[in-house]
Amino acid sequence: MSLPLTRKDLMIVNMGPQHPSMHGVLRLVVTLDGEDVIDCEPILGYLHRGMEKIAENRTIIQYLPYVTRWDYLATMFTEAITVNAPEFLENIQ
Numbered sequence: 001m002s003l004p005l006t007r008k009d010l011m012i013v014n015m016g017p018q019h020p021s022m023h024g025v026l027r028l029v030v031t032l033d034g035e036d037v038i039d040c041e042p043i044l045g046y047l048h049r050g051m052e053k054i055a056e057n058r059t060i061i062q063y064l065p066y067v068t069r070w071d072y073l074a075t076m077f078t079e080a081i082t083v084n085a086p087e088f089l090e091n092i093q
Contacts, residue, residue: 060086
């Protein structure tokens with residue numbers, strides 16, 4: 001039995017999605033040529049917990065504790081986005 005020494009096929013590897021309670025919940029579809037990464041497609045949105053519906057009946061200050069759960073590793077940035085976006089839209093200095 002002879003095995004080919006080299007293969008020309010690309011390998012597609014799914015990395016994730018991780019469990020929603022883990023940090024960095026996303027899925028990566030990675031195309032490999034041996035050890036070389038040819039393509040990487042990030043797929044976001046695996047942490048959806050109905051946050052938009054919760055926000056409908058709350059003020060920004062009441063909703064602020066929920067936004068820290070969007071991305072556990074970047075809580076300061078999600079809070080800044082939530083607070084700065086309405087201020088920017090209303091042109092509040």
